[in-house]
Amino acid sequence: MEKKKRVTIYDIAKHLGVSGTTVSRALSDHHSIGDKTKKAVLQAAKEMGYIPNTIAAGLRKKQTNTIGVLIPWINRPFISSMISGIEEVANDAGYNVIISQSCDSYKKEVANAETFFSNRVDGVIASMAMETEDFSHFNLFIDNDIALVFADRVGKNLPQDKVMIDNFAAAFEATEYLIHSGCRKIVHFTGAPNREIYKLRRAGYQDALEKNGIPYDEKLVFSGLLSGEEGVRNAKAILELKELPDGIFSANDTVAVHAMIELKKAGLKIPDDISFIGFNDDPIASIVEPQLTTVSHPALEIGRSSARQIIKRINAKHSSPPENIVLPTQIIVRESTRKLVKSVPPK
Amino acid sequence: MEKKKRVTIYDIAKHLGVSGTTVSRALSDHHSIGDKTKKAVLQAAKEMGYIPNTIAAGLRKKQTNTIGVLIPWINRPFISSMISGIEEVANDAGYNVIISQSCDSYKKEVANAETFFSNRVDGVIASMAMETEDFSHFNLFIDNDIALVFADRVGKNLPQDKVMIDNFAAAFEATEYLIHSGCRKIVHFTGAPNREIYKLRRAGYQDALEKNGIPYDEKLVFSGLLSGEEGVRNAKAILELKELPDGIFSANDTVAVHAMIELKKAGLKIPDDISFIGFNDDPIASIVEPQLTTVSHPALEIGRSSARQIIKRINAKHSSPPENIVLPTQIIVRESTRKLVKSVPPK
DNA sequence: TTTATTTACACAATCGATTGCGTAAAAGTT
DNA sequence: AACTTTTACGCAATCGATTGTGTAAATAAA
Known part of the structure; x- marks a missing residue:
């Protein structure tokens, strides 16, 4: 499909007889832009159907507002709920979520990690494949200061944030x-x-x-x-x-x-x-x-919590020791077990 | 998190004493680059840990190799299987999948559509929210020549490709x-x-x-x-x-x-x-x-088929009339129905 | 009135890869 | 030997937004 010309800040700039800088700053509500100018820019942007090019901004700002989610399978109740939780929190915070399934394969997991890096995600939430025994592919993120949080299926002895249950x-x-x-x-x-x-x-x-x-x-x-x-x-x-x-x-x-x-x-x-x-x-x-x-x-909550954690890491000025977030579980008593013959001892 | 310097083609170029152009072309196996140079570049790229910046390439090439998937909910068996199918085909073809749930809300659907556009996805696979009655937010894609395929929950009378069942x-x-x-x-x-x-x-x-x-x-x-x-x-x-x-x-x-x-x-x-x-x-x-x-x-197959279709559209030189892909369904007879008292008439 | 400050904007470089065009050298042709 | 073609590579512009620095004009302070 051939690409059409899209409205850029320069189109708005030309339309208004100002510079691209001014348009950019007006759109991001920079203090050095006058009120009339700001209003004019906003107005023109709306009229001309301007929608910012996140790609271009990302290149310059070195951030994409994208979180990569690396999970074994998407079509499992537990995992899709977790993703739902991630999505919810991430979207509210202005992040996009890009998802890759490893299908529990080590090779796919490694490939997906590279793709995430290649797409310069700001952070990665990972739940490891069944096969994975070697964790060196995660060094890609660690060495390059890309936030990394493990969720549920965490790695052992890895100095990263983890969100999990006990x-x-x-x-x-x-x-x-x-x-x-x-x-x-x-x-x-x-x-x-x-x-x-x-x-x-x-x-x-x-x-x-x-x-x-x-x-x-x-x-x-x-x-x-x-x-x-x-x-x-x-x-x-x-x-x-x-x-x-x-x-x-x-x-x-x-x-x-x-x-x-x-x-x-x-x-x-x-x-x-x-x-x-x-x-x-x-x-x-x-x-x-x-x-x-x-x-x-608590699938949803694990998702939400992981997302909050990764966003916290992305925005952190300095690194801090890894956190271990442990969420509560509980036994849902239904009909496949008999009545307790002995009371459960207090915890 | 402060950003670290990443390896770029210019680092490789400097290292080898060639131009960025040469590195770029060597990496994409351009014919005008000599074999020794190509090998040297590949070698250096590997050694230096170069991983291409898809964002930068996307800006220049005006393509992101990303497919946006707009669905009502991710944590439903049918939909997560569909996504799984999309993922499978898209990844194999070198595309990333970015997912947004509308939560069956019209407003979220519109917002998600804008985000997709802002991220310059190459194509969109959409399954509409329960609430949606007005389809004008999809014009964003249509007017800008972004491939659009509706899956399962399709719109009526919309001149787009549809993948669905009868x-x-x-x-x-x-x-x-x-x-x-x-x-x-x-x-x-x-x-x-x-x-x-x-x-x-x-x-x-x-x-x-x-x-x-x-x-x-x-x-x-x-x-x-x-x-x-x-x-x-x-x-x-x-x-x-x-x-x-x-x-x-x-x-x-x-x-x-x-x-x-x-x-x-x-x-x-x-x-x-x-x-x-x-x-x-x-x-x-x-x-x-x-x-x-x-x-x-056939959730998986609807996903796969939608992905194939969107990729076809993305790569198409010219537009062609919308296609309607109808996948077969079948009654899975189990125990909640009685035996047929009358034989089913031939179709 | 002079100086300091604030306001409002523009220039130009930058992010990293791609690509049309140009060119020198090597190889092939008559 | 003169000319054409091929091979191999570099220059510089480009994609669209961001941002440090510079600079007039307007306003405030002295």
Whole structure:
């Protein structure tokens, strides 16, 4: 498509017989421009249909008012809500949001990081791919003073701001909830162990077991991509076990729900035969029957908080030590767990 | 955050003792640059950590390789899948995707359109807000030769490319499916009538009724935002009816599923007392019990197709008449409908 | 009235890459 | 040997907005 001439500040300048400088300053309400001139410029700009060229301004000002968001997948309830939160805060603050999915691939993540840099985003909010083990591609931002905030799927030992939940505590509580409702043999569904969040949830699970005198058993941990199909596979594997578990703590809802459905098909009663606790509080959690007890994940708030943090960093005059923002989670008790037989100890 | 100096082509040029022109051309593999020079430039670029400044190039070339995506909400299964499809195709073609949600608000949609223009996106894929009735904000793109493709929620009578499904036919088939499975009193849940897609679905519903000798009854059409809460409200309203309907065709799954659950609570059997057909095939549709029969909406494919179309337009030398891309839908028969008592007539 | 200050604006460089045009040297042609 | 063509590269303008510096004129202060 051939490019048409767009209205620039010089068109306005010529129209009014002033300089481009004056127009630029009038538009940004600079003090050294007279009131009549300002009014005239604003008026002319409106009449002529002037819309500023952010690209040109960005080149000069070395800022684009753009935030890059690097996430594994966009079409997942948790992540799209997070993005929604980012969008909301960023837009209100005058920032644009550009989004790239890594599809959980390390290579794509690296490529996307370069693209963001190439587009000179002012800041990056990243949630890492399952595959990612090496973090050196983020040096692109760090070395070039581009603000960087990790959200949810954060890196370990990286000196950046992080916005996340307390995965260990959440998993500990969820597992203990199962124990307190009478479960003794608890299976855990987990994701790739190079993602800290899954490692921590698993650790919380393990710790809760041990604190309650239940031996931790490797064979009860099912690791993978946490997809729906995996839920079905996991369920089938569970049915093969010589002794069935009486509780399942899953690192996400998708795999939990699909496993639940499969186990129901096999005639098991939930929560009586097996109790379930999921993670995320996806829409499906409250639709499945029985409704899934799950750990709420404040997706929107993580998004909002990350956006606020990155904007703070972008505008900061000096660097300051990385912050760790931890958002609260809570167990949403529904129908896939039994009543507590023992009251939950005070925190 | 203060800006650091980044490596530019001039740094490379100085380093090698050539001109910026040569570096620029070497990097873009221009024929007039010697092989040794090219290699030297590439080498130096790599060593010095050069990453092109797309902003600067965009200013000069008057293209940003960016596609703006204007959607009502990002955190909805259908839309996030659509975006995923757009992303996939766009990224492969070297385009970035910048996303703005209108939150179904006309005002935000207009503001977002201006932002896109201000950022000089090469093309825009838009799915309109529920509120939008006036389309003049899109003239910004049309008048300035910025490619524009409408996806899913398209405008009526707008001379732009559209990627969508045949809403009328899909609704007709869905309604007729209910009729052929024995339903005689069919309720319809619909969205804002200024969105063509809902108008068409409603028209398809009406037409199917009339073609099958069932009188169309205004009072059986529930219009709104198609949210979950609305499903509950609708269900309650239905229970107040003097004569219960025996089928419900819903313009989305969310409202259908929540209504279904509410009706189940009231003791109604689905599909025996009331059959349900939804729209979209959201994840919840296959989780609810009984699983929801629904019309599949090829979200990913709509996204991919829109992206392909916008890229085609961006690269087109001359304008050509608008295209209407209609993607197939299909009824996913699950458990919320009864068996057909009459075979579906051949199309 | 003179000096200092403020007001209101313009000049020109700058951001980083691209590109039309120009040119010297090398290679090829008669 | 004289001429044409090709190869390889540089100059300088350009994209559109921003901004440090300079400078008249108007106003205020001395």
